[in-house]
Amino acid sequence: MNILVLGGGGREHAIGWALAKSPKCEKLYMAPGNGGTAGIAENVAGLNAEDGAAVLAFAQEKAIDLVVIGPEAPLVAGVADVLRAAGIAVFGPSASCARLEGSKSFSKEFMLANNLPTAEYGAFDAEADALAYLDNHAAPIVVKADGLAAGKGVVVAATDEEARAAVKDAFGGAFGEAGARVVIEECLTGPECSLLAFVSNGKAFCMEPAQDHKRAYDGDKGPNTGGMGVYSPVPIVTEDEMAAMKDIMARAAAAAVAGEGSPFDMDYRGCLYGGFMLTPQGPKLLEFNARFGDPETQVVLPRLQSDLVDVMLAVAEGRPEDVELAWSDAWAVSVVLASQGYPKAYEKGKVITGIEAAEALPGVTVFHAGTKVADGQVLTSGGRVLNVTALGDTFAGAREQAYEAAALIDFEGKQFRTDIGGKALQGRSAWE
Numbered sequence: 403m404n405i406l407v408l409g410g411g412g413r414e415h416a417i418g419w420a421l422a423k424s425p426k427c428e429k430l431y432m433a434p435g436n437g438g439t440a441g442i443a444e445n446v447a448g449l450n451a452e453d454g455a456a457v458l459a460f461a462q463e464k465a466i467d468l469v470v471i472g473p474e475a476p477l478v479a480g481v482a483d484v485l486r487a488a489g490i491a492v493f494g495p496s497a498s499c500a501r502l503e504g505s506k507s508f509s510k511e512f513m514l515a516n517n518l519p520t521a522e523y524g525a526f527d528a529e530a531d532a533l534a535y536l537d538n539h540a541a542p543i544v545v546k547a548d549g550l551a552a553g554k555g556v557v558v559a560a561t562d563e564e565a566r567a568a569v570k571d572a573f574g575g576a577f578g579e580a581g582a583r584v585v586i587e588e589c590l591t592g593p594e595c596s597l598l599a600f601v602s603n604g605k606a607f608c609m610e611p612a613q614d615h616k617r618a619y620d621g622d623k624g625p626n627t628g629g630m631g632v633y634s635p636v637p638i639v640t641e642d643e644m645a646a647m648k649d650i651m652a653r654a655a656a657a658a659v660a661g662e663g664s665p666f667d668m669d670y671r672g673c674l675y676g677g678f679m680l681t682p683q684g685p686k687l688l689e690f691n692a693r694f695g696d697p698e699t700q701v702v703l704p705r706l707q708s709d710l711v712d713v714m715l716a717v718a719e720g721r722p723e724d725v726e727l728a729w730s731d732a733w734a735v736s737v738v739l740a741s742q743g744y745p746k747a748y749e750k751g752k753v754i755t756g757i758e759a760a761e762a763l764p765g766v767t768v769f770h771a772g773t774k775v776a777d778g779q780v781l782t783s784g785g786r787v788l789n790v791t792a793l794g795d796t797f798a799g800a801r802e803q804a805y806e807a808a809a810l811i812d813f814e815g816k817q818f819r820t821d822i823g824g825k826a827l828q829g830r831s832a833w834e
């Protein structure tokens with residue numbers, strides 16, 4: 403089979419890596435890909451992944467049998483719709499489905515209409531109405547830009563002043579169009595947990611849970627990032643919580659094929675990401691994403707024993723009866739190596755050494771995020787540079803191995819958290 407993966411981050415390297423392991427994958431293209439995917443696929447630099455017509459033309463020219471869409475932007479732009487209308491199998495939901503990620507107010511309406519537990523909220527198109535809501539709802543409270551804001555549109559406000567400032571920022575244009583509508587939510591507490599599911603024809607096949615670390619610095623300090631490290635499974639999740647999250651994902655998948663005439667008739671085919679908070683009242687949804695998580699994918703897919711080509715093709719073609727998932731019992735821990743300054747301004751073009759030595763350690767795979775290859779050298783080209791993933795028989799062992807591997811890799815300004823998985827090792831009390 404000829405397969406095209408859209409995207410160029412650590413998530414896409416992990417997806418491409420898992421697809422390339424399949425004997426069914428004959429030719430793999432990645433657009434744009436990165437310095438790591440160059441070793442397993444043909445990188446296509448000139449293709450705009452958000453331009454449906456251009457992606458379709460490429461897919462037809464190269465006789466692509468399956469297109470896998472990694473990031474949210476092409477999904478929201480309707481690239482899956484264009485390809486599907488032309489008869490090409492696509493792993494990735496339609497633009498209509500992608501509103502579950504692309505519009506927080508739509509997502510909340512979907513959750514409420516289907517009794518999926520989530521924070522109480524209000525949605526506002528005018529600053530005065532949002533401020534009036536804050537008069538009656540005290541901090542701590544969460545203010546969110548409705549649209550896609552690259553993870554920057556959420557403010558967890560500790561004080562009323564912060565909340566009011568966040569509302570004014572959003573309506574003042576800080577997030578562009580994404581902030582023209584604002585969602586204000588009750589502030590939930592507890593550990594977070596990501597549960598991703600393959601969804602097709604109303605059925606959800608949950609993957610193994612993962613836990614991300616969103617803050618930039620040790621001790622969950624500093625600004626929010628795309629994610630600084632992750633592990634799977636999540637030792638602090640109870641069986642009851644796992645069952646509740648799976649039930650929520652199953653009900654969400656079923657609701658997303660509600661039938662013609664329903665606002666939720668979406669024929670979802672792809673990965674549905676449930677972002678949960680494990681509250682004292684049970685797991686509640688913080689958000690849905692219409693794609694794989696980054697960096698969750700970099701610990702979840704290395705534990706998948708099933709053939710990812712089979713799974714993704716069955717999802718894309720609406721054959722949920724053919725989806726079978728088998729998982730390894732190994733623990734996976736992944737540490738992100740970032741550029742100095744990330745998530746704010748950072749320099750690019752630093753020479754990276756030691757990746758081979760790191761990968762020579764048992765159980766270690768280095769997924770590239772922001773890298774490129776030039777003159778035979780691997781250079782930094784983004785904020786998050788590498789994801790150093792280690793598999794081990796124990797959580798502590800996988801964690802040690804990931805850090806040992808991370809220590810072998812060097813580039814100027816290498817920045818990383820030294821406490822990935824630290825709280826989970828201490829147990830649930832670490833969140834209290």
Ligand code: AMP
Nearest residue numbers: 521544556558587588589590677688689
């Ligand atoms: P989101 O983009 O909706 O996932 O929000 C980003 C982050 O903000 C989440 O990972 C949480 O850490 C935090 N967050 C979002 N919604 C809430 C909420 N209702 N209560 C507390 N924290 C939240």
Ligand code: GLY
Nearest residue numbers: 614629695696697
């Ligand atoms: N790891 C968070 C996300 O992918 O949205």
